[in-house]
Amino acid sequence: MTNPTAAMLVIGDEILSGRTRDSNSHHLAGELTRHGIRLMEIRMVADEEADIVAALNALRDRWDHVFTSGGIGPTHDDITADAVARAFGVSIDVREDARALLAAHYQRSGQELNAARLRMARIPEGAALIDNPVSVAPGFTIGNVHVMAGVPNVFQAMVASVLPKLTGGAPLLSQSLSVLRGEGEIAEGFAALAAEYPELSLGSYPFQRNGAYGTSLVIRGTDPVQLEAAMKKLTALFGETA
């Protein structure tokens, strides 16, 4: 498959301590799949600059796009923008267009644009702002890295701002068949079918439903004709849906 590739970097101690359950990577995974971009890797790291820099450089070297979430708020533990600047070897400072966005927003809401809030206008040199229709403070894109907020509704709005600007590939299609048999029973025939269609990806996922054990058989690929043909053979092999 020649679809563009991507990685996700989730930043924040609260994910690793178990306090917060990350939902952004699952949202991004679905959006990228619909857009024809293959998500290849997800990493989650703590609020430590060296760790963020190392992960970011490994991911942006290897994949076409990197999406980050978290660490761009106003508090002392929000260090993502500085870490990104460090990773790219560029300077970072309060930028006028970002400052103006925040100033207008806090004026409208009768709040003060204090030093802490002004930190959210710190943008690495050469970056383009990502629109934040929810709470104004922008994300930014630098090189192939898209830096977004951790708060889920803000993250989702920023993904919606960024994705239409990226070149996708043929949509990644999938079809599935659920059977009331264990994985061990269908494995041989399923493996043979996978070997027959090397350009498709075949996966099996056990489930339990009302006390019964079964397996979801999923075929993914970009060629609808191949997908249809493989699904026909799969259904012939393992019968009707559970």
Added chain:
Amino acid sequence: MTNPTAAMLVIGDEILSGRTRDSNSHHLAGELTRHGIRLMEIRMVADEEADIVAALNALRDRWDHVFTSGGIGPTHDDITADAVARAFGVSIDVREDARALLAAHYQRSGQELNAARLRMARIPEGAALIDNPVSVAPGFTIGNVHVMAGVPNVFQAMVASVLPKLTGGAPLLSQSLSVLRGEGEIAEGFAALAAEYPELSLGSYPFQRNGAYGTSLVIRGTDPVQLEAAMKKLTALFGETA
């Protein structure tokens, strides 16, 4: 803090495509925190042997423990055990004790221990089995790597089998205060408090509740006396709970 460290490696195309939402890393994060082991990093990779091997070697070199989930079932896309053997440079084959467990299980349930199911008895040389009270097919520990199933109830049972055997540290305690103010308003005082207690970790997490905006202020650490003192100052600074 001198608590032992850990990383998690989630293996499976279905996570990256957005079909399945990973819940194992969040479960593990909470269990490790209670056990006094610090989860430092999470990675999620596809069912590709080279990617699994590279991630595994990076993580086991750096952290005290690595926990993996996924890819130890009977189908062709279950390649975790082979990847682990490759990472450690050891051989892998069907092992008699694992085979005996499966044979007894399938005999009881009147099913055949066919070639696909027998794959689940392939164990890298030198590994110790991890008990699976849910569905019998074992996980295994080799070196500092604990290899477990991806199905959540099986993963959880295996974590419960493994954790009591590992040396934990002082429990990681946390206390939090919710205030009906934005992060930008509390950032300055909160940062000063963080600087006063370098051994504690202070984090702030914005929330929306019934249309109101607020911030959860969380203090984490292993020393209950310090934690108590910092919480007292935090409450004095920002008042009562929202």
